[in-house]
Amino acid sequence: MLRTAGVIALAVVFGVGMASCYLASTPLPGGGGGNGDGDGDGDGDGDLVEVVIFNLQDPTDTKVTHTFQDLPVGPLTFGAGDAGNPFPPLVRAAEDAHASYEIITVDGKKALKYVTGAFTWGPGFDLRNSVFGFRAGDKITIEGNATGAPINLALNVAQGGQQDISGGNRIEAEGDFTVELVLTASDVTKIQGNEQKVIRFEDRAGSTTVTITQILIEGERPSTIAKLATPAVTLAGTTISWPAVSGAGGYKIVANPGTITVDTLTSDLSYNLALSSLVPGTYSITVVALGVAGSSTDSDPSTAVSYTKPVPPPPLDVTLSTGTIATGGKGTIAMHATLNGYTYTYATSGSDIDYGNGYGVFQVNLGEALSNFIKINFTFNGEAGGFTYKAVMVLASATPITGYNGTGGGSPVTIFPSTGNTVTNGVNQQISLTIDPDAAATLSATTLYFAILVPSGTDVSYTIYDVSFIR
Numbered sequence: 001m002l003r004t005a006g007v008i009a010l011a012v013v014f015g016v017g018m019a020s021c022y023l024a025s026t027p028l029p030g031g032g033g034g035n036g037d038g039d040g041d042g043d044g045d046g047d048l049v050e051v052v053i054f055n056l057q058d059p060t061d062t063k064v065t066h067t068f069q070d071l072p073v074g075p076l077t078f079g080a081g082d083a084g085n086p087f088p089p090l091v092r093a094a095e096d097a098h099a100s101y102e103i104i105t106v107d108g109k110k111a112l113k114y115v116t117g118a119f120t121w122g123p124g125f126d127l128r129n130s131v132f133g134f135r136a137g138d139k140i141t142i143e144g145n146a147t148g149a150p151i152n153l154a155l156n157v158a159q160g161g162q163q164d165i166s167g168g169n170r171i172e173a174e175g176d177f178t179v180e181l182v183l184t185a186s187d188v189t190k191i192q193g194n195e196q197k198v199i200r201f202e203d204r205a206g207s208t209t210v211t212i213t214q215i216l217i218e219g220e221r222p223s224t225i226a227k228l229a230t231p232a233v234t235l236a237g238t239t240i241s242w243p244a245v246s247g248a249g250g251y252k253i254v255a256n257p258g259t260i261t262v263d264t265l266t267s268d269l270s271y272n273l274a275l276s277s278l279v280p281g282t283y284s285i286t287v288v289a290l291g292v293a294g295s296s297t298d299s300d301p302s303t304a305v306s307y308t309k310p311v312p313p314p315p316l317d318v319t320l321s322t323g324t325i326a327t328g329g330k331g332t333i334a335m336h337a338t339l340n341g342y343t344y345t346y347a348t349s350g351s352d353i354d355y356g357n358g359y360g361v362f363q364v365n366l367g368e369a370l371s372n373f374i375k376i377n378f379t380f381n382g383e384a385g386g387f388t389y390k391a392v393m394v395l396a397s398a399t400p401i402t403g404y405n406g407t408g409g410g411s412p413v414t415i416f417p418s419t420g421n422t423v424t425n426g427v428n429q430q431i432s433l434t435i436d437p438d439a440a441a442t443l444s445a446t447t448l449y450f451a452i453l454v455p456s457g458t459d460v461s462y463t464i465y466d467v468s469f470i471r
Contacts (some may be wrong), residue, residue: 069324076101111211151172165255248289248292281309332345343462393414396440415436
């Protein structure tokens with residue numbers, strides 16, 4: 001039986017992701033081994049023992065170590081990504097930064113307080129599968145206090161626009177709350193399959209103050225921690241790939257072993273080194289399979305492969321001028337007086353007024369196949385309305401693009417989808433989007449039409465300028 005102690009106060013508005021800290025690799029009481037497959041069925045696990053996986057209030061009573069109770073009272077400031085995290089293993093998710101956070105004291109223990117803005121989506125924090133290795137039967141207890149109106153806090157195992165809340169747990173009233181969630185096998189499948197592989201505790205109303213006093217995660221884990229198998233790596237052109245390693249929580253790609261971390265992936269089994277931030281030169285590349293808390297430890301590095309990143313050719317800069325810009329759908333185009341670009345203004349009357357119902361379309365003579373390019377760069381400036389955390393997509397076609405959302409004439413191909421939050425401030429923001437190589441390969445013409453658009457929101461206008469294509 002899992003103990004029903006203290007509750008996981010999962011702070012709602014705090015885009016937090018549990019990261020960086022892993023269960024001790026020393027054997028737990030009992031015996032046996034584990035494969036880290038996260039299904040809780042015991043296959044290949046040997047003996048399973050009940051353990052406290054995480055306890056926010058008591059860092060000595062947990063397998064995922066943390067220093068929360070040592071943090072000073074006062075505001076929490078987060079830098080970029082995990083490196084700027086003031087409290088491992090909690091880290092604010094970049095797309096959920098619509099809140100202010102601080103450490104306070106409640107009944108002699110440190111607690112997390114956050115205040116959300118007037119947003120209606122997403123502020124909250126994440127519990128990462130790669131850290132906790134969720135299994136069916138894991139019990140998550142959350143305890144805290146919420147004030148404000150309206151209140152709509154929930155645990156979401158699937159992510160996305162609709163909350164998928166196991167057990168129907170949802171906080172909609174002010175005051176103290178306790179959420180208890182026991183994961184099912186279906187929940188674990190959803191967690192492992194969602195985009196970020198997390199459980200998300202999030203706010204769908206906004207203007208809420210939340211205090212989290214406890215986060216407690218309990219479950220069965222293997223009594224012996226197994227070391228993962230070493231990945232078998234191959235290099236074809238600029239892409240490194242490897243078969244899946246059973247039980248891995250992700251993969252780390254390292255250049256010149258021990259010196260440069262190229263990237264860390266959650267589930268992908270390949271990586272295009274041409275898209276990395278490595279400077280031109282020759283590197284020895286290895287891949288490590290990452291262990292999952294309480295089930296496995298990192299593998300040994302793979303056998304190294306040699307990769308040479310060449311000096312890239314100069315970018316293909318695009319001149320945007322009157323006559324090369326057309327209007328796709330509703331709205332108007334005006335060439336910018338001083339910048340190499342155009343301003344698109346949405347229609348303010350009539351039907352189908354929305355982001356994506358119109359956009360600028362420009363023609364480019366690439367002189368070679370689009371598949372030879374890896375990125376499209378440009379600068380984006382919102383001229384009116386709120387462009388914070390809006391997605392941008394890019395379409396390409398061999399013939400002029402017309403209609404709404406790129407669904408009309410030209411049979412456009414999406415070379416960068418409207419996924420992720422690309423525009424983070426919308427004020428002369430430089431944006432670099434990776435061209436989908438599979439989509440680019442379907443376009444054989446060297447002269448193409450392109451559309452850059454924001455596919456959802458309200459009627460506003462924006463400027464696109466300094467467009468270039470990077471090989």
